[in-house]
Amino acid sequence: xxARLWGLYETQRGIFDLTLxxxxxxxxxxxxxxxxxxxxxxxxxGKSGAAKFFGGGGKANLIITPGAGHRIxxxxxxxxxxxxxxxxxxxxxxxxxxxxxxxxxxxxSAELGxxxxxxxxxxxxxxxxxxxxxxxxxxxxxNDQESRFTYLAMSGIDKQYYGVEAALNLQxxxxxxxxxxxxxxxxxxxxxxxxxxxxxxx
Numbered sequence: 001x002x003a004r005l006w007g008l009y010e011t012q013r014g015i016f017d018l019t020l021x022x023x024x025x026x027x028x029x030x031x032x033x034x035x036x037x038x039x040x041x042x043x044x045x046g047k048s049g050a051a052k053f054f055g056g057g058g059k060a061n062l063i064i065t066p067g068a069g070h071r072i073x074x075x076x077x078x079x080x081x082x083x084x085x086x087x088x089x090x091x092x093x094x095x096x097x098x099x100x101x102x103x104x105x106x107x108x109s110a111e112l113g114x115x116x117x118x119x120x121x122x123x124x125x126x127x128x129x130x131x132x133x134x135x136x137x138x139x140x141x142x143n144d145q146e147s148r149f150t151y152l153a154m155s156g157i158d159k160q161y162y163g164v165e166a167a168l169n170l171q172x173x174x175x176x177x178x179x180x181x182x183x184x185x186x187x188x189x190x191x192x193x194x195x196x197x198x199x200x201x202x
Contacts, residue, residue, distance in 0.1 A: 001028045002082075017063040024056035027082035031089055031096050039200055040095035048089070048096030053082035055104050069117035073126075076111075080104040087138040091151040091198045099136055100196055101155040106133040123168040128185075130161045149200040158191040 006023035030050045037044035057079020064072040083105060090097045113126035135157040143150035163185020170178040 002026070015065045017065070019061040019063075020058070021061075022056070022058035023079075024054070025082075027053045027055070029053075029082070029085045029088045031092060033096060037094055040091075043095045043097060046096075048098065051088060051098055051102055053104055055080040055082055057081070057107070059109075069122075071115040073111070073113040073115070075109075077107075077109045079107045081107060083136045087136040087153070089138075090153050090196060091140075091200070092138075093140075094151075094198070094200060097198075099138075099153045099155050101194055102136060103134050105135050107131070120171045121168070122171075123166065125164070125166045127164045128162065132157070132159045135159065143199070146199060151198045151200075153196040153198075154193040155196070156191070157189065157193040159187070159189055161185065161187045 002025060004023055004025040006021065009020045011018050028050045031048040033045045033047075035045060057077060059075065059077030059079075061073070061075040064074070066072070081104065083102060086092065088098055088102060089095075090099055107130070109128070109130040111126060111128045113124060115124045116122065134155075136153065136155045137157060139152045139154075141150055141152070142148075163183060165183040165185075166181070168180040170180075172178065
């Protein structure tokens with residue numbers, strides 16, 4: 001269950017166009033088992049109890065238009081958001097146990113872009129950065145070493161993404177156009193998260 005309240009403010013002053021947005025939300029996550037599973041008879045049937053989160057965030061976006069055919073875009077945002085329900089339980093097919101260290105995720109993002117048009121040539125270049133902290137990820141797989149189905153829950157995950165993207169359009173004639181697109185980026189884990197393992201049949 002999720003409820004959200006948000007707001008938006010926009011203003012324009014000469015070559016500057018500013019947009020500010022913010023939101024707050026409440027989230028509850030609960031598992032309601034409809035059958036008693038013989039592999040987890042004590043905590044598979046009934047409700048798990050609710051995990052409750054209150055999060056929110058905001059974003060600022062500034063567009064600068066210094067002249068015809070040129071535009072600069074600067075954006076930055078920060079938010080605290082609830083984990084996804086599918087990642088909140090250690091073994092959601094099996095029982096009601098929540099992942100340890102379940103908490104709000106921190107998300108920080110920033111982007112800088114430049115759009116241009118010079119005659120038959122137009123394009124865009126942008127750079128981005130995003131950092132995620134305290135995330136939760138859930139993986140389920142058959143474990144050959146254990147010879148049974150395994151749930152791996154990782155919490156406290158920190159990740160970052162950054163890179164540059166570019167696009168170029170060359171309008172040679174009304175019927176002939178060339179498009180060039182390129183991107184380079186990096187996506188990486190930047191810490192050693194906490195791992196929680198659960199096996200079916202235990």
